[in-house]
Amino acid sequence: MSLAFAEPADDREAYIPFTPDPDRTKRNLRILTEAMETMAKTQSTKQTATANRPPAPEDRGHDHGNETHEVKEGETLDDIADHYKVEPRTVQRLNGIKQPELIWPGMTIRIPRRDPHTPKG
The missing domain is CATH 3.10.350.10 (LysM domain)
Known part of the structure; x- marks a missing residue:
């Protein structure tokens, strides 16, 4: 396992070792995946609603060419x-x-x- 070091905010701060947390990474990936799936479902619902909407009142009837x-x-x-x-x-x-x-x-x-x-x- 290797350690990465964060940059100090100013010269007085010491370097702080950073150890990646695999559980946290998995959790964040799961949250991101769920958010993307929700967005895709919402997008699909919007498209269906738009496709099934009745024409606007000024658009009904003759197509005017x-x-x-x-x-x-x-x-x-x-x-x-x-x-x-x-x-x-x-x-x-x-x-x-x-x-x-x-x-x-x-x-x-x-x-x-x-x-x-x-x-x-």
Whole structure:
């Protein structure tokens, strides 16, 4: 077993030997793992709730010529908006997406029809 030494806070303090505690390390790892599992479950619940939510009142009824896009692995909202030459914020608003990083492969999102008078970017 080797000893590591902590740096002194100032010149008057002596070096204090530090011995790693395997039990404490295991406990901390268990706590971290449980926290990550809880976060993953919460994330999954948020995605399900977002996917199952009814459309906003202004979105019900006629689609007004909007296209749809199925999100593919690795795509971001910015990538999709850029592909269709629309603003990411507009896509986000149209689909009721509060956090753009909460899109996932297989999700179908609506793409607003581009104004023909808007210059292509």
